[in-house]
Amino acid sequence: xxxxxxxxxxxxxxxxxxxxxxxxxxxxxxxxxxxxxxxxxxxxxxxxxxxxxxxxxxxxxxxxxxxxxxxxxxxxxxxxxxxxxxxxxxxxxxxxxxxxxxxxxxxxxxxxxxxxxxxxxxxxxxxxxxxxxxxxxxxxxxxxxxxxxxxxxxxxxxxxxxxxxxxxxxxxxxxxxxxxxxxxxxxxxxxxxxxxxxxxxxxxxxxxxxxxxxxxxxx
Numbered sequence: 001x002x003x004x005x006x007x008x009x010x011x012x013x014x015x016x017x018x019x020x021x022x023x024x025x026x027x028x029x030x031x032x033x034x035x036x037x038x039x040x041x042x043x044x045x046x047x048x049x050x051x052x053x054x055x056x057x058x059x060x061x062x063x064x065x066x067x068x069x070x071x072x073x074x075x076x077x078x079x080x081x082x083x084x085x086x087x088x089x090x091x092x093x094x095x096x097x098x099x100x101x102x103x104x105x106x107x108x109x110x111x112x113x114x115x116x117x118x119x120x121x122x123x124x125x126x127x128x129x130x131x132x133x134x135x136x137x138x139x140x141x142x143x144x145x146x147x148x149x150x151x152x153x154x155x156x157x158x159x160x161x162x163x164x165x166x167x168x169x170x171x172x173x174x175x176x177x178x179x180x181x182x183x184x185x186x187x188x189x190x191x192x193x194x195x196x197x198x199x200x201x202x203x204x205x206x207x208x209x210x211x212x213x214x215x216x217x218x219x
Contacts (some may be wrong), residue, residue, distance in 0.1 A: 011085065012081075012084055012085055012088055013088040013089060013093055013096070014093045015088065015091075015092070015093025015094065015096040015097050016084035016085070016087075016088035016093070016096055017084075017088075018093075019065070019080065019084065019096070019097065019100060020077065020080055020081045020084055022065050023065055023066075023067065023073075023076060023077055023080055023125060024073075024077050024081075026065060026066050026067060027066070027067040027070070027073040030042055030066065041066075042066060042121055042123060043121060045058075045059065045062040045063065045065075045066055045123075046059065046062075046063050046066060046121035046122060046123045047059050047060070047063035047108050047111060047112070047121070047122040047123065048118075048119065048120060048121055048122075049111055049112045049115045049116050049117065049118045049120070050116070050117055050118060050119045052108075052112050053112070053116055053117075059108075060104065060105050060108045060112070061101045061104055061105065063104065063108065063122055063123050063124070064100070064101065064103075064104030064107070064108075064124070064125050064127060064128050065125070066123040066124070067123065067124060067125070068122070068123040068124045071173075072123075072124045072126075075166075075169070076124060076125045076126070076129065079129045079132075079162070079166075080125055080128070080129065080132075083129065083132040083133070083135075083136060084096075084132075086136060086140070087132060087135055087136060087139070090135070090139055099131065099135065099190065099193065100128045100131065100132070101128075102131070102189055102190065102193055103127050103128045103130065103131025103132070103186040103187070103189055103190045104125075104127055104128050104186065105189070106127060106131070106185045106186045106187075106188060106189025106190070107126065107127020107128070107130070107182040107183060107185055107186035107189075108122075108127070108182070109182075109185055109189075110178065110181045110182050110185050111178060111182055114178065115178070122179075122182075126166065126170060126175075126179065126182065126183045126186070127182055127183055127185065127186025127187075128186060129166065129183075129186075130163060130166070130183045130184065130186040130187035130190070131186045131187055131189065131190030132190070133159045133162060133163050133187065134159075134187045134190040134191045134194065135190060135194060136155060136159050137155060137156050137159040137160075138191075138194050140155040141154065141155050141156040141159075142154065142155070142156075143155045145158060147161075163187070166183065167180050167183060167184070170183055
């Protein structure tokens with residue numbers, strides 16, 4: 001079993017592998033530091049709306065790399081590793097990180113805008129997972145897969161099912177409607193980015209370029 005996990009981790013491209021590693025170790029390291037009273041990076045890296053409005057804008061990105069609690073750590077690491085293994089090869093490492101962090105910013109927006117003075121700490125990769133689900137649907141929506149206890153589904157059906165389950169978990173946990181809205185906004189931002197990128201690629205592909213060889217022949 002140990003070799004299975006090691007081989008799976010090594011099979012990930014560098015960028016996705018680094019993100020999964022950071023998310024997987026952030027919670028146990030943070031918990032150990034808090035328990036021993038030696039350090040606590042959550043107050044510095046977690047999403048705090050009041051601090052963001054004071055200029056600490058890095059929190060819009062860094063909170064997405066920190067699990068909030070044990071359940072979030074387990075579920076978030078599982079889905080991040082699963083989706084990264086599928087989507088990691090669709091982008092370069094830098095593009096993968098850029099897309100995920102864009103989803104994190106989208107997820108942070110409603111919390112920061114609707115609770116501007118709140119002195120709270122929010123953490124979790126929920127918005128990133130939603131953005132990755134959107135990308136999974138966009139790239140592989142017509143493929144078929146088997147889910148345990150569910151049966152055969154299209155990727156689109158599976159992505160919607162997983163999104164709904166995560167929304168329900170977020171809503172009925174301590175996050176409530178605001179966390180659920182944050183998750184949706186992460187997915188919306190990812191969808192907009194992919195739609196704009198696809199339009200840009202299609203417009204570039206439709207350009208007509210004059211052949212230099214034909215020009216020389218005409219001369």
